[in-house]
Amino acid sequence: MSVYTGPVFEMAARQFETIADHIEIPHDERARLLYPKRAVTVACPIHRDDGRVAVFHGYRVQHHLTLGPTKGGTRFAASVDLGEIGALAIWMSWKCALAGLPYGGAKGGITVDPGSLSLRELEGLSRRYMQEMIPFVGPHTDVMAPDMGTNEQVMAWFMDTYSMYQGHTVTEIVTGKPVASGGTVGRREATGRGVVHLAMRAAERAGLAASGATAIVQGFGNVGSVAAQELVLRGVKVIGVSDHTACYFDPRGLDVGAMVTHAAAHRGLAGFSNELAADPSTLLTRQCDILVPAAMERVIDGPTAERLQCRVLAEGANGPTTPDADDVLTHRDIAVVPDILCNAGGVIVSYFEWVQDLQQFFWEEDEVNQKLRAVLDRAYDRVTVRVARDRVYARTAAMAIGVERVRDAKQTRGLFP
Numbered sequence: 001m002s003v004y005t006g007p008v009f010e011m012a013a014r015q016f017e018t019i020a021d022h023i024e025i026p027h028d029e030r031a032r033l034l035y036p037k038r039a040v041t042v043a044c045p046i047h048r049d050d051g052r053v054a055v056f057h058g059y060r061v062q063h064h065l066t067l068g069p070t071k072g073g074t075r076f077a078a079s080v081d082l083g084e085i086g087a088l089a090i091w092m093s094w095k096c097a098l099a100g101l102p103y104g105g106a107k108g109g110i111t112v113d114p115g116s117l118s119l120r121e122l123e124g125l126s127r128r129y130m131q132e133m134i135p136f137v138g139p140h141t142d143v144m145a146p147d148m149g150t151n152e153q154v155m156a157w158f159m160d161t162y163s164m165y166q167g168h169t170v171t172e173i174v175t176g177k178p179v180a181s182g183g184t185v186g187r188r189e190a191t192g193r194g195v196v197h198l199a200m201r202a203a204e205r206a207g208l209a210a211s212g213a214t215a216i217v218q219g220f221g222n223v224g225s226v227a228a229q230e231l232v233l234r235g236v237k238v239i240g241v242s243d244h245t246a247c248y249f250d251p252r253g254l255d256v257g258a259m260v261t262h263a264a265a266h267r268g269l270a271g272f273s274n275e276l277a278a279d280p281s282t283l284l285t286r287q288c289d290i291l292v293p294a295a296m297e298r299v300i301d302g303p304t305a306e307r308l309q310c311r312v313l314a315e316g317a318n319g320p321t322t323p324d325a326d327d328v329l330t331h332r333d334i335a336v337v338p339d340i341l342c343n344a345g346g347v348i349v350s351y352f353e354w355v356q357d358l359q360q361f362f363w364e365e366d367e368v369n370q371k372l373r374a375v376l377d378r379a380y381d382r383v384t385v386r387v388a389r390d391r392v393y394a395r396t397a398a399m400a401i402g403v404e405r406v407r408d409a410k411q412t413r414g415l416f417p
Protein backbone atom coordinates (compact mmCIF):
# COMPACT_ATOMS: atom_id res chain seq x y z
CA MET A 1 0.00 0.00 0.00
CA SER A 2 1.94 2.96 -1.28
CA VAL A 3 -0.19 5.66 0.42
CA TYR A 4 1.71 5.03 3.68
CA THR A 5 5.21 6.35 3.14
CA GLY A 6 8.04 7.87 5.17
CA PRO A 7 10.45 6.78 7.89
CA VAL A 8 7.92 6.49 10.72
CA PHE A 9 5.66 4.13 8.80
CA GLU A 10 8.70 2.14 7.63
CA MET A 11 9.73 1.81 11.27
CA ALA A 12 6.30 0.49 12.32
CA ALA A 13 6.31 -1.95 9.39
CA ARG A 14 9.83 -3.18 10.26
CA GLN A 15 8.86 -3.70 13.92
CA PHE A 16 5.79 -5.66 12.80
CA GLU A 17 7.90 -7.94 10.58
CA THR A 18 10.13 -8.71 13.59
CA ILE A 19 7.09 -9.67 15.67
CA ALA A 20 5.47 -11.61 12.82
CA ASP A 21 8.68 -13.64 12.39
CA HIS A 22 8.93 -14.17 16.15
CA ILE A 23 5.39 -15.52 16.53
CA GLU A 24 5.49 -17.19 13.11
CA ILE A 25 2.55 -15.48 11.44
CA PRO A 26 2.16 -16.90 7.92
CA HIS A 27 3.15 -14.38 5.23
CA ASP A 28 -0.30 -14.34 3.62
CA GLU A 29 -1.83 -13.17 6.93
CA ARG A 30 0.53 -10.28 7.57
CA ALA A 31 -0.91 -7.56 5.31
CA ARG A 32 -4.34 -7.97 6.90
CA LEU A 33 -2.87 -7.34 10.35
CA LEU A 34 -0.50 -4.53 9.40
CA TYR A 35 -2.34 -2.21 7.00
CA PRO A 36 -4.92 0.23 8.35
CA LYS A 37 -8.55 -0.47 7.57
CA ARG A 38 -9.45 3.13 6.74
CA ALA A 39 -7.70 6.43 6.08
CA VAL A 40 -9.40 9.76 5.54
CA THR A 41 -7.73 12.97 4.36
CA VAL A 42 -9.53 16.28 4.55
CA ALA A 43 -8.81 19.84 3.45
CA CYS A 44 -9.64 22.29 6.24
CA PRO A 45 -10.05 25.92 5.13
CA ILE A 46 -10.06 28.65 7.79
CA HIS A 47 -10.10 32.44 7.90
CA ARG A 48 -6.74 33.76 9.10
CA ASP A 49 -6.73 36.84 11.35
CA ASP A 50 -5.46 38.98 8.45
CA GLY A 51 -8.51 38.10 6.34
CA ARG A 52 -6.81 35.54 4.05
CA VAL A 53 -8.15 32.00 3.66
CA ALA A 54 -5.65 29.22 4.44
CA VAL A 55 -6.15 25.50 3.80
CA PHE A 56 -4.63 22.85 6.10
CA HIS A 57 -4.43 19.12 5.45
CA GLY A 58 -5.96 16.80 8.04
CA TYR A 59 -5.88 13.02 8.42
CA ARG A 60 -7.52 10.25 10.40
CA VAL A 61 -6.41 6.62 10.20
CA GLN A 62 -8.41 3.76 11.76
CA HIS A 63 -6.22 0.69 11.99
CA HIS A 64 -8.59 -2.18 12.77
CA LEU A 65 -12.21 -2.54 13.84
CA THR A 66 -12.01 -6.07 15.20
CA LEU A 67 -12.23 -5.45 18.95
CA GLY A 68 -14.53 -2.42 19.16
CA PRO A 69 -14.37 1.22 18.15
CA THR A 70 -11.04 2.71 17.21
CA LYS A 71 -9.34 5.06 19.66
CA GLY A 72 -6.48 7.46 19.32
CA GLY A 73 -5.04 10.93 19.67
CA THR A 74 -5.00 13.92 17.37
CA ARG A 75 -1.65 15.53 16.57
CA PHE A 76 -1.18 19.09 15.36
CA ALA A 77 2.41 19.32 14.11
CA ALA A 78 4.34 20.40 11.02
CA SER A 79 5.65 16.83 10.59
CA VAL A 80 2.20 15.25 10.23
CA ASP A 81 1.58 13.19 7.10
CA LEU A 82 -0.37 10.04 6.28
CA GLY A 83 2.59 7.73 6.92
CA GLU A 84 3.27 9.17 10.40
CA ILE A 85 -0.41 9.03 11.35
CA GLY A 86 -0.70 5.49 9.96
CA ALA A 87 2.25 4.31 12.07
CA LEU A 88 0.85 5.94 15.21
CA ALA A 89 -2.54 4.25 14.57
CA ILE A 90 -0.85 0.85 14.28
CA TRP A 91 1.09 1.37 17.53
CA MET A 92 -2.20 2.35 19.23
CA SER A 93 -3.67 -1.02 18.21
CA TRP A 94 -0.87 -3.02 19.82
CA LYS A 95 -0.99 -0.72 22.88
CA CYS A 96 -4.75 -1.10 23.43
CA ALA A 97 -4.55 -4.85 22.91
CA LEU A 98 -1.63 -5.19 25.35
CA ALA A 99 -3.61 -3.28 28.00
CA GLY A 100 -6.72 -5.37 27.30
CA LEU A 101 -8.85 -2.42 26.16
CA PRO A 102 -11.79 -3.02 23.79
CA TYR A 103 -10.44 -0.80 21.02
CA GLY A 104 -8.62 -0.82 17.73
CA GLY A 105 -5.98 1.86 17.21
CA ALA A 106 -6.52 5.16 15.44
CA LYS A 107 -4.69 8.45 15.07
CA GLY A 108 -5.40 11.75 13.42
CA GLY A 109 -3.76 15.05 12.85
CA ILE A 110 -3.29 18.25 10.92
CA THR A 111 -0.10 19.38 9.22
CA VAL A 112 0.33 22.65 11.09
CA ASP A 113 2.64 24.27 13.60
CA PRO A 114 0.03 25.17 16.25
CA GLY A 115 2.39 27.85 17.61
CA SER A 116 1.92 29.77 14.34
CA LEU A 117 -1.84 30.16 14.93
CA SER A 118 -3.65 32.66 17.12
CA LEU A 119 -6.10 31.22 19.64
CA ARG A 120 -9.01 32.20 17.37
CA GLU A 121 -7.37 30.50 14.37
CA LEU A 122 -6.63 27.38 16.45
CA GLU A 123 -10.28 27.17 17.49
CA GLY A 124 -11.42 27.66 13.88
CA LEU A 125 -9.09 24.93 12.61
CA SER A 126 -10.00 22.51 15.41
CA ARG A 127 -13.71 22.95 14.80
CA ARG A 128 -13.41 22.67 11.01
CA TYR A 129 -11.30 19.50 11.32
CA MET A 130 -13.90 17.91 13.61
CA GLN A 131 -16.74 18.98 11.32
CA GLU A 132 -14.96 17.34 8.34
CA MET A 133 -14.55 14.13 10.39
CA ILE A 134 -18.20 13.78 11.47
CA PRO A 135 -19.12 11.17 8.81
CA PHE A 136 -16.21 8.96 9.90
CA VAL A 137 -16.20 9.08 13.72
CA GLY A 138 -18.65 8.39 16.56
CA PRO A 139 -18.73 7.15 20.16
CA HIS A 140 -19.00 3.55 18.90
CA THR A 141 -16.95 4.02 15.71
CA ASP A 142 -13.86 6.10 16.49
CA VAL A 143 -13.14 8.13 19.63
CA MET A 144 -10.55 10.94 19.51
CA ALA A 145 -8.13 12.15 22.21
CA PRO A 146 -5.23 14.63 22.53
CA ASP A 147 -1.68 14.08 21.31
CA MET A 148 1.24 16.37 20.50
CA GLY A 149 0.09 19.94 19.84
CA THR A 150 -3.47 19.43 21.14
CA ASN A 151 -4.86 19.64 24.66
CA GLU A 152 -8.02 19.67 26.80
CA GLN A 153 -9.24 22.89 25.17
CA VAL A 154 -8.99 21.44 21.66
CA MET A 155 -10.91 18.36 22.86
CA ALA A 156 -13.64 20.63 24.28
CA TRP A 157 -13.96 22.35 20.86
CA PHE A 158 -14.11 18.93 19.14
CA MET A 159 -16.83 17.73 21.52
CA ASP A 160 -18.83 20.95 21.20
CA THR A 161 -18.66 20.91 17.38
CA TYR A 162 -19.76 17.26 17.16
CA SER A 163 -22.56 17.89 19.68
CA MET A 164 -23.86 20.94 17.79
CA TYR A 165 -24.40 18.75 14.72
CA GLN A 166 -26.15 16.00 16.74
CA GLY A 167 -28.44 18.47 18.50
CA HIS A 168 -27.47 17.20 21.95
CA THR A 169 -24.33 16.84 24.06
CA VAL A 170 -22.18 13.82 23.17
CA THR A 171 -19.34 13.86 25.67
CA GLU A 172 -18.21 10.33 24.76
CA ILE A 173 -17.04 11.38 21.26
CA VAL A 174 -13.65 12.48 22.63
CA THR A 175 -11.55 11.82 25.71
CA GLY A 176 -9.02 14.08 27.39
CA LYS A 177 -11.67 16.80 27.76
CA PRO A 178 -11.74 19.30 30.62
CA VAL A 179 -13.43 17.84 33.71
CA ALA A 180 -16.01 20.64 33.46
CA SER A 181 -17.10 19.31 30.04
CA GLY A 182 -17.44 15.63 30.90
CA GLY A 183 -13.78 14.73 31.22
CA THR A 184 -12.43 12.53 33.98
CA VAL A 185 -10.23 13.52 36.87
CA GLY A 186 -6.74 12.13 36.38
CA ARG A 187 -6.72 12.02 32.55
CA ARG A 188 -4.42 15.00 32.02
CA GLU A 189 -1.81 13.46 34.33
CA ALA A 190 -2.41 9.82 33.34
CA THR A 191 0.29 9.33 30.71
CA GLY A 192 3.10 10.92 32.74
CA ARG A 193 1.95 9.16 35.91
CA GLY A 194 1.91 5.82 34.14
CA VAL A 195 5.35 6.41 32.64
CA VAL A 196 6.82 7.04 36.09
CA HIS A 197 4.93 4.17 37.73
CA LEU A 198 6.46 1.73 35.24
CA ALA A 199 9.88 3.42 35.23
CA MET A 200 9.94 2.84 39.00
CA ARG A 201 8.97 -0.80 38.59
CA ALA A 202 11.80 -1.26 36.10
CA ALA A 203 14.22 0.62 38.38
CA GLU A 204 13.26 -1.60 41.30
CA ARG A 205 13.93 -4.71 39.22
CA ALA A 206 17.31 -3.25 38.26
CA GLY A 207 18.12 -2.74 41.96
CA LEU A 208 17.84 1.07 41.84
CA ALA A 209 16.26 3.00 44.72
CA ALA A 210 14.11 6.02 43.80
CA SER A 211 15.61 8.21 46.43
CA GLY A 212 18.91 9.51 45.14
CA ALA A 213 18.31 8.31 41.58
CA THR A 214 18.71 10.82 38.74
CA ALA A 215 16.53 11.38 35.67
CA ILE A 216 16.56 13.24 32.35
CA VAL A 217 13.33 14.11 30.52
CA GLN A 218 13.15 15.18 26.86
CA GLY A 219 9.92 17.08 26.07
CA PHE A 220 8.07 19.23 28.56
CA GLY A 221 4.48 19.05 27.32
CA ASN A 222 1.66 16.98 28.74
CA VAL A 223 3.70 13.78 29.10
CA GLY A 224 7.15 15.19 29.91
CA SER A 225 6.13 17.85 32.43
CA VAL A 226 3.87 15.50 34.39
CA ALA A 227 6.52 12.75 34.31
CA ALA A 228 9.14 15.19 35.63
CA GLN A 229 6.84 16.27 38.49
CA GLU A 230 5.99 12.66 39.36
CA LEU A 231 9.67 11.75 39.42
CA VAL A 232 10.33 14.57 41.89
CA LEU A 233 7.40 13.38 44.04
CA ARG A 234 9.07 9.97 44.26
CA GLY A 235 12.38 11.45 45.41
CA VAL A 236 14.16 11.25 42.06
CA LYS A 237 16.47 14.15 41.15
CA VAL A 238 15.58 15.51 37.69
CA ILE A 239 18.90 16.76 36.34
CA GLY A 240 18.08 17.43 32.68
CA VAL A 241 15.00 18.69 30.82
CA SER A 242 14.38 20.01 27.31
CA ASP A 243 11.60 21.15 25.02
CA HIS A 244 11.68 22.54 21.47
CA THR A 245 12.71 25.97 22.78
CA ALA A 246 15.43 25.21 25.36
CA CYS A 247 17.47 22.61 27.24
CA TYR A 248 18.66 22.75 30.86
CA PHE A 249 20.99 20.62 32.94
CA ASP A 250 21.94 20.82 36.62
CA PRO A 251 23.61 17.90 38.42
CA ARG A 252 22.21 19.30 41.71
CA GLY A 253 18.65 18.84 40.42
CA LEU A 254 16.37 21.26 38.53
CA ASP A 255 13.45 23.12 40.10
CA VAL A 256 10.76 21.30 38.11
CA GLY A 257 7.86 23.17 39.77
CA ALA A 258 9.32 26.53 38.72
CA MET A 259 9.88 25.19 35.20
CA VAL A 260 6.22 24.13 34.93
CA THR A 261 5.11 27.63 35.97
CA HIS A 262 7.55 29.25 33.52
CA ALA A 263 6.56 27.00 30.59
CA ALA A 264 2.85 27.69 31.17
CA ALA A 265 3.42 31.45 31.22
CA HIS A 266 5.78 31.57 28.20
CA ARG A 267 4.52 28.68 26.00
CA GLY A 268 7.87 26.91 26.50
CA LEU A 269 11.00 26.65 28.62
CA ALA A 270 13.04 29.33 26.79
CA GLY A 271 14.16 32.10 29.12
CA PHE A 272 14.00 29.98 32.29
CA SER A 273 17.71 30.32 33.07
CA ASN A 274 20.95 31.40 31.36
CA GLU A 275 23.30 29.58 33.75
CA LEU A 276 21.70 26.16 33.37
CA ALA A 277 21.37 26.18 29.56
CA ALA A 278 22.77 23.00 28.02
CA ASP A 279 23.34 21.45 24.59
CA PRO A 280 20.12 19.62 23.52
CA SER A 281 22.06 17.36 21.13
CA THR A 282 23.84 15.61 24.02
CA LEU A 283 21.01 15.56 26.58
CA LEU A 284 19.90 11.99 25.89
CA THR A 285 23.39 10.57 26.19
CA ARG A 286 24.34 12.20 29.50
CA GLN A 287 24.74 9.98 32.51
CA CYS A 288 21.55 9.40 34.52
CA ASP A 289 19.60 6.51 36.03
CA ILE A 290 16.25 7.05 34.28
CA LEU A 291 15.91 8.50 30.79
CA VAL A 292 12.43 9.57 29.62
CA PRO A 293 12.13 10.61 25.97
CA ALA A 294 8.72 12.34 25.92
CA ALA A 295 8.75 14.40 22.72
CA MET A 296 9.00 12.84 19.26
CA GLU A 297 9.71 9.70 17.28
CA ARG A 298 13.14 8.40 16.24
CA VAL A 299 15.28 10.45 18.62
CA ILE A 300 17.33 7.40 19.66
CA ASP A 301 19.02 5.87 16.61
CA GLY A 302 21.75 3.21 16.52
CA PRO A 303 24.75 5.47 17.32
CA THR A 304 22.79 7.26 20.08
CA ALA A 305 21.83 3.91 21.59
CA GLU A 306 25.55 3.00 21.76
CA ARG A 307 26.21 6.18 23.76
CA LEU A 308 23.25 6.03 26.21
CA GLN A 309 24.39 6.12 29.84
CA CYS A 310 21.08 5.40 31.60
CA ARG A 311 19.98 2.28 33.49
CA VAL A 312 16.26 2.56 32.64
CA LEU A 313 14.84 3.84 29.35
CA ALA A 314 11.17 4.70 29.93
CA GLU A 315 9.60 5.60 26.58
CA GLY A 316 7.04 8.35 27.19
CA ALA A 317 6.90 9.33 23.50
CA ASN A 318 5.58 7.05 20.79
CA GLY A 319 8.33 5.50 18.68
CA PRO A 320 11.36 7.30 20.18
CA THR A 321 13.68 4.34 19.50
CA THR A 322 14.48 3.13 15.98
CA PRO A 323 14.83 -0.58 15.06
CA ASP A 324 18.61 0.00 14.60
CA ALA A 325 18.74 1.31 18.17
CA ASP A 326 16.75 -1.73 19.32
CA ASP A 327 19.44 -3.96 17.77
CA VAL A 328 22.00 -2.17 19.96
CA LEU A 329 19.88 -2.10 23.13
CA THR A 330 19.17 -5.82 22.92
CA HIS A 331 22.83 -6.31 23.87
CA ARG A 332 23.09 -3.53 26.46
CA ASP A 333 22.32 -3.67 30.15
CA ILE A 334 19.55 -1.06 30.00
CA ALA A 335 16.01 -1.86 31.16
CA VAL A 336 13.76 -0.70 28.31
CA VAL A 337 10.09 -0.01 29.08
CA PRO A 338 8.73 0.11 25.52
CA ASP A 339 6.36 2.88 24.42
CA ILE A 340 3.24 0.76 23.92
CA LEU A 341 3.53 -0.29 27.55
CA CYS A 342 5.17 2.76 29.12
CA ASN A 343 2.83 5.48 27.84
CA ALA A 344 -0.36 3.37 27.88
CA GLY A 345 -1.62 5.29 30.94
CA GLY A 346 -3.12 7.91 28.62
CA VAL A 347 -5.34 5.57 26.66
CA ILE A 348 -6.19 3.54 29.77
CA VAL A 349 -7.63 6.60 31.53
CA SER A 350 -9.20 7.68 28.23
CA TYR A 351 -11.00 4.35 28.31
CA PHE A 352 -12.13 5.11 31.89
CA GLU A 353 -13.38 8.51 30.69
CA TRP A 354 -15.35 6.95 27.80
CA VAL A 355 -16.92 4.40 30.17
CA GLN A 356 -17.86 7.14 32.65
CA ASP A 357 -19.35 9.30 29.88
CA LEU A 358 -21.39 6.40 28.48
CA GLN A 359 -22.75 5.64 31.96
CA GLN A 360 -22.92 9.28 33.14
CA PHE A 361 -21.45 8.00 36.39
CA PHE A 362 -18.21 9.60 37.51
CA TRP A 363 -15.38 8.28 39.67
CA GLU A 364 -13.12 9.87 42.28
CA GLU A 365 -9.46 10.47 41.38
CA ASP A 366 -8.23 7.80 43.80
CA GLU A 367 -10.35 5.22 42.03
CA VAL A 368 -9.04 6.33 38.61
CA ASN A 369 -5.42 6.15 39.78
CA GLN A 370 -5.81 2.83 41.53
CA LYS A 371 -7.49 1.24 38.48
CA LEU A 372 -4.81 2.78 36.24
CA ARG A 373 -2.03 1.18 38.28
CA ALA A 374 -3.83 -2.17 38.26
CA VAL A 375 -4.12 -2.24 34.45
CA LEU A 376 -0.52 -1.07 33.98
CA ASP A 377 0.82 -3.61 36.47
CA ARG A 378 -1.02 -6.43 34.74
CA ALA A 379 0.43 -5.45 31.36
CA TYR A 380 3.92 -4.97 32.84
CA ASP A 381 3.80 -8.39 34.50
CA ARG A 382 2.67 -10.07 31.29
CA VAL A 383 5.54 -8.48 29.37
CA THR A 384 8.06 -9.47 32.07
CA VAL A 385 6.87 -13.08 32.00
CA ARG A 386 7.00 -13.15 28.22
CA VAL A 387 10.53 -11.70 28.12
CA ALA A 388 11.70 -14.50 30.40
CA ARG A 389 9.70 -17.23 28.62
CA ASP A 390 10.74 -16.36 25.05
CA ARG A 391 14.13 -14.87 26.00
CA VAL A 392 13.34 -11.78 23.94
CA TYR A 393 13.77 -8.04 24.14
CA ALA A 394 10.99 -6.15 25.97
CA ARG A 395 9.60 -4.46 22.85
CA THR A 396 9.32 -7.79 21.06
CA ALA A 397 7.47 -9.28 24.04
CA ALA A 398 5.08 -6.33 24.41
CA MET A 399 4.26 -6.13 20.72
CA ALA A 400 3.88 -9.89 20.42
CA ILE A 401 1.20 -9.86 23.14
CA GLY A 402 -0.65 -7.01 21.40
CA VAL A 403 -0.42 -8.49 17.91
CA GLU A 404 -1.52 -11.93 19.15
CA ARG A 405 -4.65 -10.53 20.77
CA VAL A 406 -5.72 -8.77 17.56
CA ARG A 407 -4.85 -11.83 15.50
CA ASP A 408 -6.82 -14.16 17.79
CA ALA A 409 -9.88 -11.92 17.53
CA LYS A 410 -9.61 -11.78 13.75
CA GLN A 411 -9.29 -15.55 13.55
CA THR A 412 -12.31 -16.26 15.75
CA ARG A 413 -14.45 -13.70 13.90
CA GLY A 414 -13.37 -15.09 10.51
CA LEU A 415 -13.11 -13.23 7.22
CA PHE A 416 -16.26 -11.55 5.90
CA PRO A 417 -18.04 -12.45 3.58
Ligand code: NAD
Pocket residue numbers: 146147148149150191218219220221222223224242243244245280294295296297316317318319343344346347
Ligand atom coordinates in the same frame (compact mmCIF):
# COMPACT_ATOMS: atom_id res chain seq x y z
P1 NAD B 1 2.79 18.05 23.86
O1 NAD B 1 2.49 18.76 22.60
O2 NAD B 1 2.02 18.35 25.09
O3 NAD B 1 4.35 18.24 24.23
C1 NAD B 1 5.37 17.90 23.33
C2 NAD B 1 6.66 18.40 23.94
O4 NAD B 1 7.76 18.00 23.13
C3 NAD B 1 6.73 19.94 24.03
O5 NAD B 1 7.29 20.30 25.27
C4 NAD B 1 7.66 20.30 22.88
O6 NAD B 1 8.33 21.52 23.11
C5 NAD B 1 8.60 19.11 22.95
N1 NAD B 1 9.42 18.98 21.77
C6 NAD B 1 9.06 19.08 20.46
N2 NAD B 1 10.15 18.98 19.69
C7 NAD B 1 11.22 18.80 20.51
C8 NAD B 1 12.61 18.65 20.33
N3 NAD B 1 13.13 18.65 19.10
N4 NAD B 1 13.39 18.49 21.42
C9 NAD B 1 12.89 18.50 22.66
N5 NAD B 1 11.57 18.65 22.91
C10 NAD B 1 10.75 18.80 21.85
O7 NAD B 1 2.71 16.48 23.50
P2 NAD B 1 2.49 15.27 24.50
O8 NAD B 1 1.05 14.99 24.53
O9 NAD B 1 3.27 15.48 25.72
O10 NAD B 1 3.15 14.08 23.64
C11 NAD B 1 4.53 13.80 23.67
C12 NAD B 1 4.76 12.39 23.16
O11 NAD B 1 4.03 11.46 23.97
C13 NAD B 1 4.30 12.12 21.72
O12 NAD B 1 5.15 11.15 21.16
C14 NAD B 1 2.92 11.53 21.90
O13 NAD B 1 2.52 10.76 20.81
C15 NAD B 1 3.17 10.69 23.15
N6 NAD B 1 1.98 10.33 23.90
C16 NAD B 1 1.13 11.28 24.40
C17 NAD B 1 0.02 10.90 25.16
C18 NAD B 1 -0.91 11.89 25.78
O14 NAD B 1 -1.79 11.47 26.55
N7 NAD B 1 -0.77 13.18 25.54
C19 NAD B 1 -0.24 9.54 25.38
C20 NAD B 1 0.66 8.58 24.88
C21 NAD B 1 1.76 9.00 24.15
